[in-house]
Amino acid sequence: MAEEEAKGLDYIPEVILKKRKNRDELAYIRRRQLEGRNSGKKKQKKVSDIKRPEDFVHEFRAKELDLIRMKQRVKRPKSSPPPVKSNLVFIIRIQGKNDMHPKTKKVLNSLQLRSTFTGVFAKASDNLFQKLLKVQPYVTYGYPNEKSVKDLIFKKGYTIIEGNPVPLTDNNIIEQALGEQEIFCIEDLVNEIARVGDHFREVIRFLGPLKLNKPEAGVLHGKKQVFSDGGDTGNREDKINDLINKMN
Structure with missing residues (x-):
């Protein structure tokens, strides 16, 4: 019997082979570039996350100072308190980051003020004002009128x-x-x-706690002094309505 002739391979034009080669090389280069970027990001992130010993010392001292000042505010002899103009208080957290002592953070959490530029309504009481005194550098508050209450609930409620x-x-x-x-x-x-x-x-x-807008530049100055002394914090009384209007 005659041997069957072996079938030849399919003919592929040279142009197609070159295109395949270029495509594979380009895919390989892109893959290597992507891997390089990802590894670079990881290295950069790890380096930025590293804290120096002096950073820990500075953070610890800031938190301890925050606790000392809280105790001083609570123990400070007080004159006769100003008359409460309204049973309704609106509280806005305007500051507070890494320099807070855990006890300060605990008081803010009990007021449902877990993040900056959130606001809550509360009923005026001695216990409330005692809490506000503890976290005074991080909050401002006052007596909202009915229009402010309505605008807040309709927009942010x-x-x-x-x-x-x-x-x-x-x-x-x-x-x-x-x-x-x-x-x-x-x-x-x-x-x-x-x-x-x-x-x-x-x-x-x-x-839920009302999430307010970040105020425009110049509305808040980052000062932890009380509002009556030219700062941002503490009791604004009825002027809280102006701040609500700018952050709602």
Whole structure:
């Protein structure tokens, strides 16, 4: 029998072979460049994360100084306190980073002020003002009028449902949560806050901390002195409404 002739290989034009070669080489170069970038980023990140011993010392001393000043503010002899102009207080956290002592941070967290430029409503009381005195360099507060309350709730108001923030755009949400307290819509909610009604506590628990806008340059100067002495912190009384308008 005659031997079957072996089948020859398919002919591939030289132009196509060159294109494949160039494509493979380009893919290889891009892959190496990408790996180099990623490794460079990792190295840069690791170097920037390294703290020198003096950085730890400086941070520790700043936190200890913060604690000492907190104790001094609380123990400082006080003159007769100014009369409270309103039962409603609005508190805004405007400062506070790495120089805070853990005890200061704990007080801010108890006020639900876990990040800068967040604000909360609270009922005026001796216990509240004692807390505010402890964290005075990091907050400013005052007595909001009804217009400020309405603007804040309508623009920034939200609640937490199943771990997610939900804007108050549907009155059914309010009715389901606060209907037993005869609060059925956002107007009822605003009214309850503004007059510090019998169900004020339930409403505040329903609301999440209000996330305000970062103020424009010149509104806050970064000074930890009290507002009455030309700083940013402490009691602004009714002038808190001006700051609310600029941050809402």
